[in-house]
Amino acid sequence: MRTKIEKSEAEWRQQLTPEQYRVTRQQGTEPPFSGDYRVSDEHGIYHCVCCNAPLFENEHKFDAGCGWPSFDRPLGQHSLEERQDSSHGMLRTEVVCARCDAHLGHVFPDGPPDTTGLRYCINSVAIDFHAGE
Numbered sequence: 001m002r003t004k005i006e007k008s009e010a011e012w013r014q015q016l017t018p019e020q021y022r023v024t025r026q027q028g029t030e031p032p033f034s035g036d037y038r039v040s041d042e043h044g045i046y047h048c049v050c051c052n053a054p055l056f057e058n059e060h061k062f063d064a065g066c067g068w069p070s071f072d073r074p075l076g077q078h079s080l081e082e083r084q085d086s087s088h089g090m091l092r093t094e095v096v097c098a099r100c101d102a103h104l105g106h107v108f109p110d111g112p113p114d115t116t117g118l119r120y121c122i123n124s125v126a127i128d129f130h131a132g133e
Helices: 009-015 018-026
Strands: 044-048 054-057 080-085 092-097 103-108 119-122 127-131
Touching (some): 080 103
Antiparallel strands (some): 044 054
């Protein structure tokens, strides 16, 4: 079990861009098709922009056509935590980084049926790609 990373709001604001802070620390959402959502064959791992925890493999990224990066599974069983989100008049499942509680996005049951059937819809400003990992 990893130790939770806890920082003050001032420390997070100093570390992150205003958009990264709004999305990851204030449960915001970037506009669709505004970030990097392209699917490529490049090998690598997506890490949390707040704490650098490894979260998703590029090999599990797919084009869902929704305007946000989509993955069919997290990197590991303990990479993410799920929470119920009833904001905006909907009931959804929020996904956060297990290490620092950064809001990443949501998971939906409409992913590729030939794999997990799940779609982890992730804000691109919440993740950072490390090629070659």
